[in-house]
Amino acid sequence: MRDKPILIVGGGPAGLSAAHAVAASGRKAVLVDKADRLGGAPILQGYAKLVPSHEWAKDAIGGMVDRVRQNPNVTVRTGTEVQSFAGNPGDFVATLKDGTRVNAEAAILATGFTHFDSLNKPEWGFGTYPDVVTTVQVEQMISSGQGIRCPSDGRVPDRVAILLCVGSRDRQIGREWCSKICCTVSANIAMEIRELSPKTNVYIYYMDIRTFGLYEGEYYWKSQEEARVKYIKARIAEVTSDGKRLVVKGEDTLVKRPITIPFDMVVHAIGMDPNVDNMTLSAVFGVGLNRYGYVDKASTYAGLAQTSRPGVYVCGAATGPETIDDSIAQGQAAAVAAMTLAGVGLAQAAE
Amino acid sequence: MPIHEKSLIRPENLITNDSLVIDGVDVSGHWSTFIKSRTITDYNEAMEDEIAALPGGENIHRCWQCGSCTNACTVNAVNPDFNPRYWIYLIRQGLEEELLRDKDIIWQCVSCNKCTYACPRDVLPEGVMKATAHWLELKGHTPKSPSTHFDEGFTESILATGKIEEGRVLRTFFQRTGQPLNQPWLVALVGGLVKRFPLGYLIRMGWSTVFRPRTSNWRRTGRAIEEYVSERRAEQAKALGLDTKGGH
Numbered sequence: 001m002r003d004k005p006i007l008i009v010g011g012g013p014a015g016l017s018a019a020h021a022v023a024a025s026g027r028k029a030v031l032v033d034k035a036d037r038l039g040g041a042p043i044l045q046g047y048a049k050l051v052p053s054h055e056w057a058k059d060a061i062g063g064m065v066d067r068v069r070q071n072p073n074v075t076v077r078t079g080t081e082v083q084s085f086a087g088n089p090g091d092f093v094a095t096l097k098d099g100t101r102v103n104a105e106a107a108i109l110a111t112g113f114t115h116f117d118s119l120n121k122p123e124w125g126f127g128t129y130p131d132v133v134t135t136v137q138v139e140q141m142i143s144s145g146q147g148i149r150c151p152s153d154g155r156v157p158d159r160v161a162i163l164l165c166v167g168s169r170d171r172q173i174g175r176e177w178c179s180k181i182c183c184t185v186s187a188n189i190a191m192e193i194r195e196l197s198p199k200t201n202v203y204i205y206y207m208d209i210r211t212f213g214l215y216e217g218e219y220y221w222k223s224q225e226e227a228r229v230k231y232i233k234a235r236i237a238e239v240t241s242d243g244k245r246l247v248v249k250g251e252d253t254l255v256k257r258p259i260t261i262p263f264d265m266v267v268h269a270i271g272m273d274p275n276v277d278n279m280t281l282s283a284v285f286g287v288g289l290n291r292y293g294y295v296d297k298a299s300t301y302a303g304l305a306q307t308s309r310p311g312v313y314v315c316g317a318a319t320g321p322e323t324i325d326d327s328i329a330q331g332q333a334a335a336v337a338a339m340t341l342a343g344v345g346l347a348q349a350a351e
Numbered sequence: 352m353p354i355h356e357k358s359l360i361r362p363e364n365l366i367t368n369d370s371l372v373i374d375g376v377d378v379s380g381h382w383s384t385f386i387k388s389r390t391i392t393d394y395n396e397a398m399e400d401e402i403a404a405l406p407g408g409e410n411i412h413r414c415w416q417c418g419s420c421t422n423a424c425t426v427n428a429v430n431p432d433f434n435p436r437y438w439i440y441l442i443r444q445g446l447e448e449e450l451l452r453d454k455d456i457i458w459q460c461v462s463c464n465k466c467t468y469a470c471p472r473d474v475l476p477e478g479v480m481k482a483t484a485h486w487l488e489l490k491g492h493t494p495k496s497p498s499t500h501f502d503e504g505f506t507e508s509i510l511a512t513g514k515i516e517e518g519r520v521l522r523t524f525f526q527r528t529g530q531p532l533n534q535p536w537l538v539a540l541v542g543g544l545v546k547r548f549p550l551g552y553l554i555r556m557g558w559s560t561v562f563r564p565r566t567s568n569w570r571r572t573g574r575a576i577e578e579y580v581s582e583r584r585a586e587q588a589k590a591l592g593l594d595t596k597g598g599h
Contacts, residue, residue: 203394225412228412230443232444254440259391261394
């Protein structure tokens with residue numbers, strides 16, 4: 001009988017799911033998060049209603065936090081990080097920054113992502129004009145109950161532009177990946193804006209719309225057909241201001257004409273960067289990163305959740321842009337892999 | 352700088368001045384040709400709503416510009432300028448001037464409905480074409496089309512008697528579209544009728560032309576329909592920001 005706990009790093013949807021799965025199997029888990037509370041991006045960043053359930057983040061992910069908090073099999077250590085990690089599968093020793101030593105069977109990295117910082121695309125006005133905001137800020141406007149208002153003077157905007165692919169699919173800033181969720185999240189936010197202030201017209205500037213799978217109907221089609229959100233095929237060149245309103249410049253590719261359209265608010269649909277701590281995590285845990293900077297997976301099919309280091313597993317957005325529900329599923333997969341020391345090899349596992 | 356996309360420049364947007372001096376610089380003549388800006392500087396959200404308020408235009412907001420309608424279009428195969436996808440886009444953005452450039456071909460839709468069955472989003476492009484042609488007439492951009500004249504004569508006939516009086520509808524149509532009744536095919540048709548029909552029948556037809564038969568109890572029904580039609584007209588006129596009751 002194995003009695004050492006599974007070390008889980010990161011208390012977002014993936015980590016919470018892994019901790020719950022481990023505890024539900026009758027095993028012990030130690031859940032470490034550098035923030036002072038659990039919940040990850042949906043809680044720490046104040047997301048509003050989640051895709052695809054439309055449940056509020058504080059209820060849905062908050063419920064996962066409570067479930068883990070109340071489980072005696074899970075030891076939660078917030079406000080600290082893993083400083084060193086040594087040993088072999090079945091017998092790892094992790095030292096936390098607060099001095100605690102954890103003797104662990106295996107480790108799961110559920111370390112998530114970092115939102116793209118829009119300051120890295122200065123031509124789109126973030127940081128220059130107060131009414132240029134990010135999708136995360138709009139989530140916060142909705143979840144805080146303050147509603148959709150221009151930060152500059154608190155007015156309700158007549159017209160909002162959402163720019164897709166901010167920090168994604170852009171070789172200029174070294175981010176060649178599609179962040180996968182921003183199209184759907186933007187369509188969701190657009191519908192929320194239309195519901196909160198029906199007089200606000202919402203335009204989405206896109207290169208491609210990637211509301212994959214069933215999100216097509218629930219988000220893309222619904223936003224057009226019911227919420228009357230308009231989609232314009234253009235990658236915006238720059239966001240400036242005429243002193244009163246923002247001015248969005250670009251080319252409307254469908255009519256081959258330049259556009260300079262006034263807007264009250266511009267929203268950047270920011271992408272998912274690799275966690276800013278990934279270099280440190282890579283060094284501490286001895287796991288490889290892929291060419292984009294996410295935690296590398298050892299194999300695609302046979303060994304889901306395995307990293308390049310036997311006994312260390314990974315799940316959720318630590319591996320690349322990921323949805324909340326898929327992160328939760330991967331958390332469970334990683335828990336099973338960690339408890340069975342999958343991929344370690346029979347000889348090592350038997351020790 | 353050389354001009355890369357000459358096809359995008361319309362002749363009327365090229366401007367030369369016989370004598371013009373700007374800030375002391377002589378910019379007269381061909382060597383100082385100006386090109387008017389093609390930049391779209393604002394969206395007019397009202398235009399889509401106006402088309403959507405007319406019968407057939409209700410689903411225009413669903414369009415995602417795939418081009419299936421234009422690809423399927425019977426008229427487009429003959430005239431490449433007939434482009435439903437493009438017009439739907441112009442309407443949705445409110446590019447009225449651009450749409451008006453094509454006002455004399457939009458009505459040419461033959462209602463074959465190939466687009467209706469090709470459209471993946473049920474935009475009903477054929478309906479949008481109808482609504483757009485209707486919009487152009489209501490706004491006074493185009494004169495009443497022959498089909499509008501026909502519809503009006505047809506509607507008047509029904510409202511008056513509850514019956515479709517073919518002869519009257521035909522005469523009204525020819526009169527309003529400025530066509531002579533003395534059409535060879537019509538003369539042949541009437542001649543054939545006179546020759547072959549029993550006399551009693553012909554007398555009844557003649558009688559009916561003078562003393563128009565009515566559907567029984569038509570007065571009340573006709574009034575109810577008339578009221579409904581005028582309500583719809585008023586709604587449409589209001590949606591289009593028109594004072595007068597127009598249209599059909």
